[in-house]
Amino acid sequence: MIMIDLHTHTTYSDGTGSVPENIAAAEQKGLRLLGISDHIHYLTPKSLNRYVREIRQWSESAELVVLAGVEANIMHGGVDITTDIAKKLDYVIASVHLWVETPEEHVELVKLALQDENVDIIGHFGASFPYTGYPSEEGLREILELAEANGKAFEISSRYKVPELDFIRACIKRGIKLTFASDAHWPRSVGNVSWSEKVFRKAGGTKEDLFFGELL
Helix, strand or coil: CCCEECCECCCCCCCCCCHHHHHHHHHHCCCCEEEEEEEHHHCCHHHHHHHHHHHHHHHCCCCCEEEEEEEEEEECCEECCCHHHHCCCCEEEEECCCCCCCHHHHHHHHHHHHCCCCCCEECCCCCCHHHHCCCCHHHHHHHHHHHHHHCCEEEEECCCCECCHHHHHHHHHHCCCEEEECCECCHHHCCCCHHHHHHHHHCCCCHHHECCHHHC
16 A cells, blocks of 8 residues: 555644544554644744644654645635745646636646646646536546646546546646645544545556655
8 A cells, every 4th residue: 555645724724634644644544654734824924934833743743754844725816825835835736716607617726737837736627617517528637737838747636536537547648747645634534535545546656646655
């Protein structure tokens, strides 16, 4: 098993567990790599520094690799992340949390994030498609081409069960990195990435196809 979870939340945003509680849950489940990725809009400059410092301190005694990240928001004007913030972190997830009316609108938002140098991973891509409809093949191809050109990764979300298998296969074929995500908001959910690993394996993925795979 490849035990990695780069999308978890704590009491620094809308999670219920502390940083050490999430780490303890990850250790109990045998994870090898854990990312704490609280919502950026909950963090002030002061609390961001405290957040990163606490993750770094607890990582020193952890039985696995623990990284500091955030989940930023893709807005119509771009992603709410700055270079100064990104420099303090190990990685940045960018996700669409806006309600969109069409799949084309979702695609255009994601394209903004794929061109943002501060973004590393696109979060839960496709979570809104069951409600808005699915993008055209051309739209998906544009997304893949931008991700490949700009070195961006996609998370495979066990919470939302996205992206689809064919999209994951296309990522692997193009050399676009992937990662696993529980999107845990409770310590007990940290490491719940079995769906992510299952579909990743089905798509033919190996450790070399994973974002931060060199840390495993």
